[in-house]
Amino acid sequence: MSTASRQQGGFVEQGFREMSVALAARGVSKSFGGLKAVQDFTLELPTGSLRGLIGPNGAGKTTVFNLLTGVYQPDVGVVELGGQSILGLRPSKIASLGMARTFQNIRLFGELSVLDNVKLACHVRAEQSMLGAILRTAFSRNEEAAIEAKARRLLQLFDLDDRRDEAGRNLPYGDQRRLEIARALATNPKVLLLDEPAAGMNPQEKLALRALIRRVRDEFGVTILLIEHDMGLVMDICEHITVLDHGAVISRGTPQQVQEDPKVIEAYLGVAEESEKQ
Amino acid sequence: MPTHVLVARAALPFLVSLLLALLLHFGVARFLDDYDRGLVMSVGINIMLAVSLTMVNGFTGQFSIGHAGFLGVGGYVAGAVTYATSLKLYGDLETRGSMLSGTSLNVDPATLSWFGQGDLLFVASLLAGGCAAALIGYVVGLPSLRLRGDYLAIVTLGFGEIVRVLIQRTDKTAALQAWDRVHPGVPAPEGVSRVFAIENSVLDPATGLSQTTYTAVSDANWFEIAPRVGGSLGFSAVPDYTSIFWVVLFAGVTIAVASRIKRSTFGRAFLSIREDEIASEAMGVDTVRYKVRAFVIAAFFAGLAGGLFAHFKSMNPNEIGFARSFDIVIMVVLGGLGSISGASIAAIIVTLLPEWLRGLDQYRMIIWALALILMMIFRPQGLLGVREIWDKALWQGLVRFIKREKSSPKAGGGA
Ligand SMILES: Nc1ncnc2c1ncn2[C@@H]1O[C@H](COP(=O)(O)OP(=O)(O)OP(=O)(O)O)[C@@H](O)[C@H]1O
Ligand SMILES: [Mg+2]
Numbered sequence: 001m002s003t004a005s006r007q008q009g010g011f012v013e014q015g016f017r018e019m020s021v022a023l024a025a026r027g028v029s030k031s032f033g034g035l036k037a038v039q040d041f042t043l044e045l046p047t048g049s050l051r052g053l054i055g056p057n058g059a060g061k062t063t064v065f066n067l068l069t070g071v072y073q074p075d076v077g078v079v080e081l082g083g084q085s086i087l088g089l090r091p092s093k094i095a096s097l098g099m100a101r102t103f104q105n106i107r108l109f110g111e112l113s114v115l116d117n118v119k120l121a122c123h124v125r126a127e128q129s130m131l132g133a134i135l136r137t138a139f140s141r142n143e144e145a146a147i148e149a150k151a152r153r154l155l156q157l158f159d160l161d162d163r164r165d166e167a168g169r170n171l172p173y174g175d176q177r178r179l180e181i182a183r184a185l186a187t188n189p190k191v192l193l194l195d196e197p198a199a200g201m202n203p204q205e206k207l208a209l210r211a212l213i214r215r216v217r218d219e220f221g222v223t224i225l226l227i228e229h230d231m232g233l234v235m236d237i238c239e240h241i242t243v244l245d246h247g248a249v250i251s252r253g254t255p256q257q258v259q260e261d262p263k264v265i266e267a268y269l270g271v272a273e274e275s276e277k278q
Numbered sequence: 279m280p281t282h283v284l285v286a287r288a289a290l291p292f293l294v295s296l297l298l299a300l301l302l303h304f305g306v307a308r309f310l311d312d313y314d315r316g317l318v319m320s321v322g323i324n325i326m327l328a329v330s331l332t333m334v335n336g337f338t339g340q341f342s343i344g345h346a347g348f349l350g351v352g353g354y355v356a357g358a359v360t361y362a363t364s365l366k367l368y369g370d371l372e373t374r375g376s377m378l379s380g381t382s383l384n385v386d387p388a389t390l391s392w393f394g395q396g397d398l399l400f401v402a403s404l405l406a407g408g409c410a411a412a413l414i415g416y417v418v419g420l421p422s423l424r425l426r427g428d429y430l431a432i433v434t435l436g437f438g439e440i441v442r443v444l445i446q447r448t449d450k451t452a453a454l455q456a457w458d459r460v461h462p463g464v465p466a467p468e469g470v471s472r473v474f475a476i477e478n479s480v481l482d483p484a485t486g487l488s489q490t491t492y493t494a495v496s497d498a499n500w501f502e503i504a505p506r507v508g509g510s511l512g513f514s515a516v517p518d519y520t521s522i523f524w525v526v527l528f529a530g531v532t533i534a535v536a537s538r539i540k541r542s543t544f545g546r547a548f549l550s551i552r553e554d555e556i557a558s559e560a561m562g563v564d565t566v567r568y569k570v571r572a573f574v575i576a577a578f579f580a581g582l583a584g585g586l587f588a589h590f591k592s593m594n595p596n597e598i599g600f601a602r603s604f605d606i607v608i609m610v611v612l613g614g615l616g617s618i619s620g621a622s623i624a625a626i627i628v629t630l631l632p633e634w635l636r637g638l639d640q641y642r643m644i645i646w647a648l649a650l651i652l653m654m655i656f657r658p659q660g661l662l663g664v665r666e667i668w669d670k671a672l673w674q675g676l677v678r679f680i681k682r683e684k685s686s687p688k689a690g691g692g693a
Contacts, residue, residue, distance in 0.1 A: 091560050093564070095560060101560055103556075109557065109665075110554075112546070112553060114548070116549075120558075123546060130539065130542075130571070133542035135288060141284070153585065
């Protein structure tokens with residue numbers, strides 16, 4: 001208690017900020033060999049915000065997610081979760097500190113049932129010991145029951161409860177994407193990173209997804225950063241958008257501002273022209 | 279639910295193992311001859327090995343191919359403990375067990391207690407063997423499981439061979455010596471032809487020749503006796519404590535522990551690593567830590583199995599080489615990567631089939647290799663896949679499959 005309030009106090013003194021920052025990246029760069037995938041990337045997500053990260057193919061968006069979640073270590077720069085640096089931590093540690101994500105190329109636990117996919121994500125908050133699980137102590141049994149209940153609640157919210165016994169890989173594409181979000185939420189994240197959640201969905205599913213993402217933000221109080229190529233969806237639900245091109249931020253602001261920014265138009269049109277030429 | 283019901287439920291699989299062990303030991307085993315009893319024990323030990331390896335190769339999806347090394351570590355450590363302790367405490371290698379342990383079937387039960395001091399020594403030695411194997415498992419697993427991919431296979435392969443070679447190089451001279459070598463010129467007491475003594479070669483500075491002297495076991499240090507595990511000749515001096523009771527009990531405990539882990543939040547953590555390591559890590563599973571945990575637990579149970587093996591057959595460096603490791607991998611793959619019951623069934627088949635098809639013994643490597651290839655073609659997930667025979671989903675799947683087979687001609691006609 002006391003440490004938390006002291007930290008918060010210190011934070012306010014340092015920055016004089018009205019809103020606390022859930023996730024911050026400052027001056028983050030990453031190169032792969034000669035390729036500068038991300039250059040001097042800076043981003044602040046105020047707690048409870050729903051923001052977007054867009055850019056043409058290969059702009060470095062997924063690499064940013066990998067840098068934020070500890071899959072890659074930045075060459076330079078700082079990443080802070082809740083005011084605490086998370087540089088050098090394993091992805092699992094970062095997840096336990098409150099960051100969860102989904103993957104652009106879906107990464108479900110294919111052989112596991114839909115229910116077990118979500119239950120696994122509750123593991124990071126589990127407190128029982130392995131010996132307790134082997135002896136099936138009252139504590140372990142109660143915790144398993146709580147995990148089951150939590151997973152079922154999430155599946156109901158995502159309309160997946162009827163399919164809970166099916167193997168994850170047998171779900172239709174759109175359901176797999178939603179299951180990934182449900183799974184990420186089961187880790188009790190403070191910050192949720194969604195990498196192209198609408199990819200491969202049909203128009204109805206995309207509409208439902210808009211409502212779902214808003215609902216997740218409001219009901220779970222999570223801060224959301226979203227990568228998406230579907231501009232309708234991004235412009236509709238994001239309060240603020242950062243645009244990346246060739247690894248560098250070229251624009252940021254409200255959907256309106258970003259849409260009218262000539263640099264953004266050029267970046268996207270340039271890509272369109274290139275692909276037309278080919 | 280009332281507390282005592284919950285406690286009973288928690289203890290149920292362990293109680294069932296105990297009851298089954300007693301039933302087989304006192305009921306069925308009396309009607310078997312020595313050979314069949316030996317088969318039952320071999321099956322039980324192989325079940326322990328297969329189920330423990332399932333936790334690594336099946337649950338976490340790693341590829342360990344040196345499991346027999348842990349059998350060796352556990353077996354030699356447990357064997358050395360009972361061997362040296364028996365000599366130090368009793369001055370001989372007789373078993374001091376009970377109706378529950380090995381020799382009891384050949385002895386008048388009326389003379390035996392329910393639990394002898396030898397049983398205590400035996401169980402302690404098994405635990406020592408298990409813990410030694412677990413410790414080595416940690417040392418071997420931690421560095422290799424940090425690295426991705428096939429490193430574990432290479433390291434475990436090398437580890438198994440290192441254990442075998444090191445054991446081959448241990449002291450061949452057992453502590454059992456002929457009376458007249460130890461006491462030349464002294465007439466032996468009635469009925470005594472051999473004594474326990476440690477043979478030492480000492481260089482005589484006067485003559486420059488080596489001289490053989492003997493130290494009575496009672497004067498020898500514990501650490502002088504324990505490493506005399508027979509080298510390439512094998513370690514046959516281990517007292518025979520292992521019985522159907524102990525094997526069935528420990529096999530039951532192994533299965534119970536593995537299934538409890540599998541069904542718990544830890545089991546899901548293990549399986550998630552095998553399904554997708556990156557996603558698993560992103561969901562908060564410290565994949566290195568969990569891979570090491572699975573590896574250490576598996577090593578522990580393989581070490582226990584080794585202890586049972588040592589007090590049943592004589593330990594031998596050839597028993598713990600790559601061929602043995604390969605057998606265990608086959609059981610796990612045939613049974614279904616991740617299936618405890620599948621691995622157990624496969625362990626039974628792989629143990630008994632060569633016994634029944636004696637004539638084919640020389641072709642067994644070929645037969646298993648063929649079986650594996652056929653399995654890969656027709657049922658790559660193994661006998662049961664990741665499921666268990668007690669899973670509802672397995673049977674539901676089977677019912678669905680049969681129904682579909684039946685209804686498909688009709689559906690075809692309609693379309
Ligand atoms: N591990 C890696 N090794 C080498 N190059 C990489 C690696 N990961 C990404 N890249 C490169 O970095 C650049 C940015 O890739 P990234 O996946 O971040 O783009 P993106 O914005 O997510 O694109 P898309 O919209 O297609 O998903 C690409 O040129 C890609 O080839
Ligand atoms: Mg991407």
